[in-house]
Amino acid sequence: MSYHVDQNGYYGNFGGAFIPEMLYPNVEELRTNYLQIMNDPSFKKDFDQLLKDYVGRPTPLYFAKRLSEKYGTRIYFKREDLNHTGAHKVNNTIGQILLARKLGKKRIIAETGAGQHGVATATVCALMGMQCVVYMGEIDIARQAPNVARMKMLGAEVRPALSGSRTLKDATNEAIRDWINNPLDTHYIIGSAIGPHPYPDMVTRFQSVISEEIRKQLLEKEGRDYPDHVVACIGGGSNAAGSYYHFLDDTRVNIIAVEAAGKGIDSGESAATSALGREGIIHGCKTLLMQTDDGQITEPYSISAGLDYPGVGPMHAHLYASKRGEFISVTDDDAMNAGLELTRLEGIIPAIETAHALAVPQQRPFKKDEVVVINLSGRGDKDLNTYIDHFNL
Amino acid sequence: MNNRIHAKLREQKKVLSIYFTAGYPKLEDTTRIIRELQSSGVDMIEIGLPFSDPLADGPTIQDSSTKALHNGMTTEKLFEQLEDIREDVDIPLIIMGYFNPMLQYGVEAFCKRCAAIGIDGLIIPDLPVEVYEASYKDIFETYGLANIFLITPQTSEARVRKIDATSEGFIYMVSSASVTGAKSTFGNAQEEYFDRIAALNLETPRIVGFGISNAETFNTATKKADGAIIGSAFIKHLTHHGVEKIKDFIAAIR
Numbered sequence: 046m047s048y049h050v051d052q053n054g055y056y057g058n059f060g061g062a063f064i065p066e067m068l069y070p071n072v073e074e075l076r077t078n079y080l081q082i083m084n085d086p087s088f089k090k091d092f093d094q095l096l097k098d099y100v101g102r103p104t105p106l107y108f109a110k111r112l113s114e115k116y117g118t119r120i121y122f123k124r125e126d127l128n129h130t131g132a133h134k135v136n137n138t139i140g141q142i143l144l145a146r147k148l149g150k151k152r153i154i155a156e157t158g159a160g161q162h163g164v165a166t167a168t169v170c171a172l173m174g175m176q177c178v179v180y181m182g183e184i185d186i187a188r189q190a191p192n193v194a195r196m197k198m199l200g201a202e203v204r205p206a207l208s209g210s211r212t213l214k215d216a217t218n219e220a221i222r223d224w225i226n227n228p229l230d231t232h233y234i235i236g237s238a239i240g241p242h243p244y245p246d247m248v249t250r251f252q253s254v255i256s257e258e259i260r261k262q263l264l265e266k267e268g269r270d271y272p273d274h275v276v277a278c279i280g281g282g283s284n285a286a287g288s289y290y291h292f293l294d295d296t297r298v299n300i301i302a303v304e305a306a307g308k309g310i311d312s313g314e315s316a317a318t319s320a321l322g323r324e325g326i327i328h329g330c331k332t333l334l335m336q337t338d339d340g341q342i343t344e345p346y347s348i349s350a351g352l353d354y355p356g357v358g359p360m361h362a363h364l365y366a367s368k369r370g371e372f373i374s375v376t377d378d379d380a381m382n383a384g385l386e387l388t389r390l391e392g393i394i395p396a397i398e399t400a401h402a403l404a405v406p407q408q409r410p411f412k413k414d415e416v417v418v419i420n421l422s423g424r425g426d427k428d429l430n431t432y433i434d435h436f437n438l
Numbered sequence: 439m440n441n442r443i444h445a446k447l448r449e450q451k452k453v454l455s456i457y458f459t460a461g462y463p464k465l466e467d468t469t470r471i472i473r474e475l476q477s478s479g480v481d482m483i484e485i486g487l488p489f490s491d492p493l494a495d496g497p498t499i500q501d502s503s504t505k506a507l508h509n510g511m512t513t514e515k516l517f518e519q520l521e522d523i524r525e526d527v528d529i530p531l532i533i534m535g536y537f538n539p540m541l542q543y544g545v546e547a548f549c550k551r552c553a554a555i556g557i558d559g560l561i562i563p564d565l566p567v568e569v570y571e572a573s574y575k576d577i578f579e580t581y582g583l584a585n586i587f588l589i590t591p592q593t594s595e596a597r598v599r600k601i602d603a604t605s606e607g608f609i610y611m612v613s614s615a616s617v618t619g620a621k622s623t624f625g626n627a628q629e630e631y632f633d634r635i636a637a638l639n640l641e642t643p644r645i646v647g648f649g650i651s652n653a654e655t656f657n658t659a660t661k662k663a664d665g666a667i668i669g670s671a672f673i674k675h676l677t678h679h680g681v682e683k684i685k686d687f688i689a690a691i692r
């Protein structure tokens with residue numbers, strides 16, 4: 046079985062491009078050009094150079110000694126939190142803005158949940174001197190205020206999404222509407238491995254630098270270029286897709302996907318798509334989707350803005366359906382505790398999104414000699430207020 | 439295929455079609471609105487099946503959809519409301535909606551129910567022509583439903599011709615690069631686009647939608663097309679003046 050995208054933009058039964066005709070020319074332009082541009086040596090050179098000199102790659106693979114001792118296993122962290130702007134998101138925005146430039150676009154739009162993708166987009170727009178508009182749900186604007194301020198300082202316009210649950214799903218709707226209204230000069234930098242083909246594959250390829258580096262770094266540290274388990278949190282699934290990419294066909298590697306259970310899977314306030322979703326269409330893509338019997342998209346809930354999404358990328362839907370991936374869901378409380386634990390044991394304050402992945406060793410024992418790589422997708426500066434309120438610090 | 443849409447477009451030019459969202463302003467307004475529209479002289483109706491995330495719609499239709507869903511509108515409810523509609527309504531009726539609710543109902547079951555009620559066609563903005571041809575065309579043909587595709591000013595000539603070859607009923611010409619929403623005038627760019635498409639001599643009739651709001655935009659749009667569709671402007675009128683005043687709105691258009 047293949048876990049990669051096929052000729053028609055599908056991962057198994059999932060993916061495709063269910064887009065209104067208004068978006069066809071834009072998406073088709075991307076579809077016919079993205080691989081050629083990405084494989085062009087001059088593009089690769091620019092991309093690699095920026096990742097190295099501007100983003101600070103390669104990010105370290107850090108052996109977490111105290112945490113490993115506590116859980117009786119060998120835990121490594123892939124330190125995407127040490128990237129410029131504080132999360133993995135910038136790997137994708139660097140790639141997409143270079144691509145947008147090649148396509149002659151002048152204006153960039155993006156959606157954001159936690160604000161990390163918005164900041165990463167605003168950053169590369171500043172770097173390239175391009176106009177930037179970021180859509181963000183009204184609720185997320187309130188809970189991720191530091192990132193809103195950063196985007197503004199970087200020169201981006203932050204437009205509130207006021208419809209629906211006023212979170213990531215609605216910000217994505219608004220960005221798509223903007224693209225319909227501005228079909229000629231605008232590129233839409235989607236921030237996760239979601240949306241119509243070729244977005245999930247394109248974003249995954251830009252993020253695949255994560256697993257490429259893990260392989261090399263593990264070879265140095267462990268004498269083998271694969272872990273027993275690779276663990277990542279899933280909002281739309283970009284940091285996860287990048288962490289899994291080079292291990293997808295390597296069955297020695299167990300893939301663990303961590304979703305946000307919110308207040309509990311059966312609480313009615315959750316974002317655990319694999320547990321609660323059915324096949325459906327969201328944002329131009331057939332995937333697992335939280336929805337009513339009648340096919341209306343459900344409003345998800347998670348304490349973390351970046352995981353508060355009612356779908357998952359089509360690659361992950363396929364990993365779930367084919368049982369290639371092990372799916373785990375983590376509640377708000379367990380994630381918050383795991384975030385504090387990492388802070389106290391290792392001196393790293395993680396993003397609340399990432400903290401969901403950190404709760405896995407408590408929920409699921411690993412063997413003593415197993416090598417577990419957890420993608421530390423982002424840092425927690427943006428979440429200090431939420432941590433402080435939660436723990437009365 | 440030959441249903442009420444085909445017949446209407448053969449017998450009449452400059453068709454006036456109205457879009458409204460089922461279940462808005464009130465859940466049970468659907469059939470009353472349809473009957474008022476018919477008796478006001480409207481030629482064709484698009485019944486909007488509301489969706490939680492209408493990507494191609496501007497604020498007016500988004501808002502009416504949200505309220506309709508709050509009012510309790512569902513796919514099954516709409517079918518129940520329309521059960522007896524053909525007793526006294528004989529103009530073409532089209533259901534316009536996003537694909538996910540139809541997928542969840544079951545595409546075949548959905549089409550079968552539409553045919554039983556006497557629906558003539560469907561407009562599904564997020565079902566692209568390629569997916570339709572590969573997976574659903576046979577079903578639509580079995581049930582005699584016209585599937586109506588959109589084109590926009592950015593659609594290439596080759597693609598317009600492909601859509602022309604696959605279309606039944608009419609081609610929905612989106613007036614400009616935008617989501618739905620009323621405009622008070624059309625500019626040169628729109629008129630050039632209307633002329634350009636008219637000059638292609640397509641097989642399928644063309645009806646213009648998005649941005650039609652008044653007599654002026656209706657007349658400009660229908661100079662070179664077979665009709666025009668009014669949506670957001672009609673919904674705004676419903677919001678402010680209610681179902682009782684539908685005739686006034688239609689009378690002001692022509």
Ligand SMILES: Cc1ncc(COP(=O)(O)O)c(C=O)c1O
Nearest residue numbers: 161237280281282283284351423
């Ligand atoms: C630090 C961090 N991790 C994870 C995510 C979730 O996104 P994805 O699933 O695309 O990696 C986000 C999204 O905002 C984030 O900021």
